[in-house]
Amino acid sequence: MRIRATVAVVSGALAFTALAVPAAQADDSAGDTKISNVVVNGGKAVVVGATTAKKVTLTFTATDNSGIDWAQPILYRGASIQKSETGALADSSDDLAKCTKVDATKSTCKATFTLEQQYNLINSAAGTWKVWVIAAAKDGDYMQKENAKSFHVQRASKLTVNASPEPVKKGKTITVTGKLSRANWETGKYAGYSTQSVKLQFRKKSSSTYTTVKTIKTNSTGNLKTTVTASADGYFRYSFAGTTTTPAVNAAGDFVDVK
Missing domain, CATH: 2.60.40.10 (Immunoglobulins)
Known part of the structure; x- marks a missing residue:
């Protein structure tokens, strides 16, 4: 046979x-x-x-x-x-x-x-x-x-983050933006992944561990935007847990100097 x-x-x-x-x-x-x-x-x-x-x-x-x-x-x-x-x-x-x-x-x-x-x-x-x-x-x-x-x-997925302003005074507002995108096999480019839950995480300068601050969703083009109050020097990142069709991904931490 x-x-x-x-x-x-x-x-x-x-x-x-x-x-x-x-x-x-x-x-x-x-x-x-x-x-x-x-x-x-x-x-x-x-x-x-x-x-x-x-x-x-x-x-x-x-x-x-x-x-x-x-x-x-x-x-x-x-x-x-x-x-x-x-x-x-x-x-x-x-x-x-x-x-x-x-x-x-x-x-x-x-x-x-x-x-x-x-x-x-x-x-x-x-x-x-x-x-x-x-x-x-x-x-x-x-x-x-x-x-x-x-x-x-x-x-394949990609995730970015940007926290601003830098530096910032303690107690002031930090705006954290970013984008979650994934490979589009039909166009050969990366495109925004919409309405996905993504965690905003923070790591103090003296720590090696990230803690989740809040969870938000990407908009229709995969963009992320939220605000937090400046409290200490450290790194902000977005973290995506992944789905059946798209792998988990973490953005590289963006350092914010709090005065």
């Missing part, structure tokens, strides 16, 4: 147009073949910027009493592999993972994938992705998993 997939670009997103799979579209198996220890990107979310394509490494273990013949993984986003919105095949010439024999029954397999803006990444593709994988044994046994592992593909 052999699995192959072909792809085509549709409205900027990758769509699987012909996928030759066994009749059972969900998990399927025959014999004692097993797939385990599936890890995507070292266990971390895949964060992709506005312009540079991202290489993603997938590793897993495949076992069978007769040994492993070959294995093919696919990364995809969608309700199922058959209803995938976008995805990626392995970068290898035959779309297969490279499986290295550990012993007579076990192999460790590895594949690298490319996620690229305006090809298989558009903004709506950010979020939860899945790993479809099949491993075939030398005796004809196999295991197929439609969701061997879930992981996040995220739009």
